[in-house]
Amino acid sequence: MSTKAIHAIYDDDQVLVSAAKKIHAAGIHVKEVFTPFPVHGLPEALHVPRTRLAICSFIYGTTACSLACLAIWYFMISDWPMDVGGKPNRTLYHNIPAFIPPIFEFTVFCSAHLMFWTLLFRSWILPGVTPKNPDPRTTDDKFLVWIETNDTDKVSRLLKETGASEIKIV
Amino acid sequence: MFKEASIREPLILGDKISYHQITEDVARPIESKANKLWWACFTIAVLAMLWGFGCLAYTVGTGIGAWGANKTVGWAWDITNFVWWIGIGHAGTLISAVLLLFRQKWRMGINRSAEAMTIFAVVCAALFPVFHMGRVWLAYWVMPIPNQFGSLWVNFNSPLLWDVFAISTYFTVSVIFWYLGLIPDFAMIRDRAKVAGDKMNEMIYRVLSFGWSGRVKDWVRFEEVSLVLAGLSTPLVFSVHSIVSMDFATSIVPGWHTTIFPPYFVAGAIFSGFAMVLTLVLIMRKVLGLENYVTVKHVEYMNIIIMLTGSLVGIAYLTELFISWYSGVEYESYAFINRFSGPYWWAYWSMMTCNVVSPQLFWFKKIRTNLMATFILSLVVNTGMWFERFVIIVTSLHRDYLPSSWTMYTPTWIEVGIFVGTIGFFFTAFLTFARVFPVIAQSELKTIMKSSSKMYKNKPDNHHH
Numbered sequence: 001m002s003t004k005a006i007h008a009i010y011d012d013d014q015v016l017v018s019a020a021k022k023i024h025a026a027g028i029h030v031k032e033v034f035t036p037f038p039v040h041g042l043p044e045a046l047h048v049p050r051t052r053l054a055i056c057s058f059i060y061g062t063t064a065c066s067l068a069c070l071a072i073w074y075f076m077i078s079d080w081p082m083d084v085g086g087k088p089n090r091t092l093y094h095n096i097p098a099f100i101p102p103i104f105e106f107t108v109f110c111s112a113h114l115m116f117w118t119l120l121f122r123s124w125i126l127p128g129v130t131p132k133n134p135d136p137r138t139t140d141d142k143f144l145v146w147i148e149t150n151d152t153d154k155v156s157r158l159l160k161e162t163g164a165s166e167i168k169i170v
Numbered sequence: 171m172f173k174e175a176s177i178r179e180p181l182i183l184g185d186k187i188s189y190h191q192i193t194e195d196v197a198r199p200i201e202s203k204a205n206k207l208w209w210a211c212f213t214i215a216v217l218a219m220l221w222g223f224g225c226l227a228y229t230v231g232t233g234i235g236a237w238g239a240n241k242t243v244g245w246a247w248d249i250t251n252f253v254w255w256i257g258i259g260h261a262g263t264l265i266s267a268v269l270l271l272f273r274q275k276w277r278m279g280i281n282r283s284a285e286a287m288t289i290f291a292v293v294c295a296a297l298f299p300v301f302h303m304g305r306v307w308l309a310y311w312v313m314p315i316p317n318q319f320g321s322l323w324v325n326f327n328s329p330l331l332w333d334v335f336a337i338s339t340y341f342t343v344s345v346i347f348w349y350l351g352l353i354p355d356f357a358m359i360r361d362r363a364k365v366a367g368d369k370m371n372e373m374i375y376r377v378l379s380f381g382w383s384g385r386v387k388d389w390v391r392f393e394e395v396s397l398v399l400a401g402l403s404t405p406l407v408f409s410v411h412s413i414v415s416m417d418f419a420t421s422i423v424p425g426w427h428t429t430i431f432p433p434y435f436v437a438g439a440i441f442s443g444f445a446m447v448l449t450l451v452l453i454m455r456k457v458l459g460l461e462n463y464v465t466v467k468h469v470e471y472m473n474i475i476i477m478l479t480g481s482l483v484g485i486a487y488l489t490e491l492f493i494s495w496y497s498g499v500e501y502e503s504y505a506f507i508n509r510f511s512g513p514y515w516w517a518y519w520s521m522m523t524c525n526v527v528s529p530q531l532f533w534f535k536k537i538r539t540n541l542m543a544t545f546i547l548s549l550v551v552n553t554g555m556w557f558e559r560f561v562i563i564v565t566s567l568h569r570d571y572l573p574s575s576w577t578m579y580t581p582t583w584i585e586v587g588i589f590v591g592t593i594g595f596f597f598t599a600f601l602t603f604a605r606v607f608p609v610i611a612q613s614e615l616k617t618i619m620k621s622s623s624k625m626y627k628n629k630p631d632n633h634h635h
Contacts, residue, residue, distance in 0.1 A: 013620075036189065036358070037616040038389040048386055051394045057402075075314055075323040084327055098327045101413055104405075105335035112343045112402050116350065119395045120380065123388045125353065129381025136361035138384055139354070141189035 003148050005031070006155055007134055008164035010143040013039045019145070019162035020045035026158055032146040034138040053122070057115040064110030068103040069096075134170075174621045181276050182615070182623035184462040189616050192463075196355070196612040197362055199458045201371075204605055207457070215597035222591005225584045226301060234304050236584045243567045243579040248298040250559040251589050254442070255295035256337065256414055257435075257555060260407055261443025262288025263344050266351075267403035270396065275618050276471050279463045282355075282611045283454060283603075284447045285348040290599040291446070292341045294592035299333075301588075329416040336413040340406055347399050350392070355608035357382040411439040418562065424505035425566035428493075434486035438555060441479035441525070444472050445551035452545045454604060463610050466539050473538035476551065480529030483558075487526060505566055513578060514565045517557050524554020 010016040013035070020042060023030055030046055073092045076082065076099070081089040088094035120126055138144045145164070149155045156167050184191070204212075229236050239246045262285040269277035300309050312334045314324050324331050356379035363371035382388070415435035418426040428434075448469065455464040494506040510518045528550045532538040537547075569576045603609070620626050 033386045034384045035386065035389065036193075036384060037354070037613040038393050040617070043386055043390050046386060048390060051387075051391045053391055053394050054398050057398050071314070072326050076326050080323055082325060082327065087327075095327075101329075101332035101409065101416075102326055102335040104409060105332070105339040108343065108402050108406050109335075109339040112399055113346060115395055115398060116346045119350075119391050123385075123391055125380040125382050125388065127377050127380055131357065131360070131376065131379070131381045131383045132385070133357075133361070133383035136364050139358040139361045139382075140193045 003150055004152050005170040006145075006147045006149060006152060006159065007168045007170060008145045008147070008156075008159040009135065009137075009166040009168075010145065010163060011141075011165050012163075013042075013143065015163040016143045016145070017041045017045050019159070019164070022162050023145070023147070023158065028147060028149065028155060028158070030145060031148050032132075034133045034135070034144040034146070036139050036141060036143070039143070053115060053119060056118050057111045060114040061107050061111035065103060065107040067110075068106040069099075072099045072103065174627070176627055178622075179467045180622055180624035180627050181279065181465065181467065182462060182619060182625075183465055184623070185625055187462070187619060187623045187625045189619065192610075192612050192616055192619065193358060193362070195460065195463070196608045196610050197359060199605055200359055200608065201362070201366075208601065208605070212598065212601050215594050215601060218590050218594025219598050220591075220594070222588050222594055225587030225591060226297075228584055229301060229588070230306060234302065236582060238580050238582045238585060240577060240579065242570055242575045242577045243564055245302075245567065246564050246579050247581045247585040247589065248302045250556065250563050251592065252295050252298035253414060253435075253559045253563075254556050255291045255298075255592065257411065257439035257442045257559075258446045258552075259288045259291035259295060259340075259344075259443065260411060260436075260439035261447045262286070263340070263347065263403050263407045264440055264443065265447070266347060267400040267407065270400040271404060275622055276468050278611055278615045278618060279460075279465070279468050280447065280451055280472075281614075282348075282351065282607075283451055283600075283609050284443075285344060285351075286603045286607070286609075287447060287450055287600065288344050288443075289341070289348060290596050290603075292337065292344065293599075294596055296337060296341070297592060298588075329413060329420050332413045333417060336410045340410045343399070343403060343406060347396075347403060350395060350399070351611050351614070352378075352607065353380055353382045354384060354392070354613040355611065356380075357384065358612060359608060408436055411436045423566050423570070424499070424501040425494075425509070425562065427502075428490060430486055430489060434483065434490075437479045437482035437486065438525075438558060441476060441483055441529075442552060442555035444476050444479070445548040445555070448472055448476075448544055448548040449552065450600060452541055452548070454609065458604065458609060460610060463615065466541070469541060469544055470535075470539050473532045473544060476547075477529050477532040477538070480525060480551070484526035487522065501571070505569075508569055509561060509565050512565065512569070514561065514568070517561050517565065521554055521557040521561050524550050525558060528554070 010019060016033075016035070016039060020030065020033070024046060033042065033046065035042065069092070076095065077089065077092050083089060092099075133139065133144070134146070135142065135144050145159070147155055147159075152169050156169070159167055182192075237247065239248070262281075265277050265284045266281040269281075300306055303309060312324060312331065314326075324334075356375050360372055360375035360379050363369075363375060412432035412435065415431035419428055419431040421427060451464055452469070455461050491506055494502045497503070509515075528547055531543070531547065537543045564579050568579055
């Protein structure tokens with residue numbers, strides 16, 4: 001028996017969430033769900049693990065902050081100390097209050113941009129990528145559940161019971 | 171599912187609202203042809219922009235001497251416009267970042283256009299200091315780049331350099347924040363073009379949407395990144411205008427050397443930013459038929475923010491005035507006496523009327539829910555905020571410590587032309603945006619349709635809880 005893909009369309013987000021819970025409870029593996037907007041409760045119903053992107057952002061930020069400190073130490077303390085009215089210029093920790101704004105900005109710059117690009121590469125959403133949603137209506141008002149199974153009859157029946165409005169076997 | 175209190179006023183109006191209806195309403199301006207009025211506005215804006223380019227070319231060709239700035243008043247028209255535009259550019263990220271952190275749902279009807287406005291305003295702002303450098307082709311010297319001029323680095327002690335970092339960070343982070351939200355909406359336009367068989371649009375929006383398909387995991391990541399970007403952008407918004415204010419506050423010019431400058435400038439920036447959002451959004455909702463999504467309630471919320479920040483600005487003006495007398499510093503008190511009774515008195519009193527008196531009208535609910543009154547007051551506030559920067563910059567400088575160098579400043583037609591040009595660019599960009607981009611964050615808006623729309627709120631099953 002070969003595996004076949006089932007595309008079930010739902011019309012409502014609340015019906016979709018309760019359906020996802022029932023499908024998960026029946027032990028059927030959901031390959032993918034396409035929705036037009038973030039449906040709250042759906043990731044939990046499908047047991048999608050939490051994303052760790054925020055941790056990445058924190059790492060980028062701390063790295064950028066250290067780099068900025070190091071660079072400014074080199075420019076302003078080590079390589080060419082500037083004497084502005086006799087203000088402290090021999091050690092970084094004495095002079096650092098004046099450097100906090102650029103250090104802060106560089107930290108935000110790197111953590112924001114690198115996190116954005118991490119998201120794009122992690123989810124593979126980049127210019128030129130072919131969209132993967134099988135039905136164009138899923139960016140408008142329809143919700144599509146994609147299941148791969150050997151037993152299409154049993155799964156289709158379950159999907160109908162949970163409120164799917166259309167079922168297509170591909 | 172989250173239910174909102176039924177006494178809370180709905181944020182989405184209309185009797186036939188559905189997910190598909192939101193899609194239709196947001197896609198309509200992109201899929202239909204522009205009318206004559208749009209083309210007329212666009213033509214005027216482009217002509218103004220070209221005029222500005224001409225004046226810029228003249229400035230580069232002849233030098234900064236083409237401007238009215240002189241030895242005493244070294245910063246004048248250009249820096250006034252720089253601060254004015256950068257202040258306007260504060261509302262977008264404030265709406266999308268700060269209001270996201272505070273879970274204010276009313277941001278969703280206006281955040282996209284406010285962010286677009288922010289980006290265009292920051293471009294206009296950056297143009298002024300860059301051209302004031304004189305030799306614009308050497309503008310990259312503001313970056314700390316290893317060079318052959320001896321060990322010459324940019325001065326990290328200087329607030330002017332902090333500004334370079336602040337504004338470039340603010341601009342680029344605003345762009346990615348804006349673009350991230352646009353990706354799913356571009357995907358919606360792409361899929362509609364696909365169904366309609368419009369090959370050209372499908373290709374364009376396929377590239378713009380980065381192949382977004384709306385998988386569950388993508389949405390989880392999308393929301394996480396939006397939240398973290400909001401967390402990063404919030405201190406960023408406050409830092410940018412604080413740093414702009416330090417361009418003045420760290421100098422020893424009387425009238426500039428004040429510790430209240432950072433919060434005072436930030437309040438003024440939010441004040442003028444919201445006024446510009448209102449100017450644009452009030453026209454946009456009417457022309458694009460988005461009255462159901464940008465409601466009178468949205469306008470009222472923004473007016474309350476204008477009233478609050480306008481009052482903060484007013485307190486700052488009075489504090490400045492009081493301290494200049496109470497400090498007993500003669501130079502400081504003279505600077506302020508000169509502001510309100512010197513040769514530039516008209517600028518000072520325009521500022522006071524427009525920024526302190528006019529927003530107080532919003533205490534009246536009748537006025538803050540009246541769209542025409544709001545529109546007029548938004549223009550008044552923008553004018554007032556322009557005068558504020560002119561007062562701070564020109565009147566503080568024109569009578570410095572050395573009476574023999576006291577002088578007056580008048581802009582040349584070239585400076586005026588550059589300013590008109592930035593307004594032209596701003597409107598050219600915004601008009602293009604309104605026809606090519608989804609002007610409402612529709613995927614976000616769909617998440618609040620069931621909790622905050624009038625139709626769902628009036629449904630009987632909403633009252634069970």
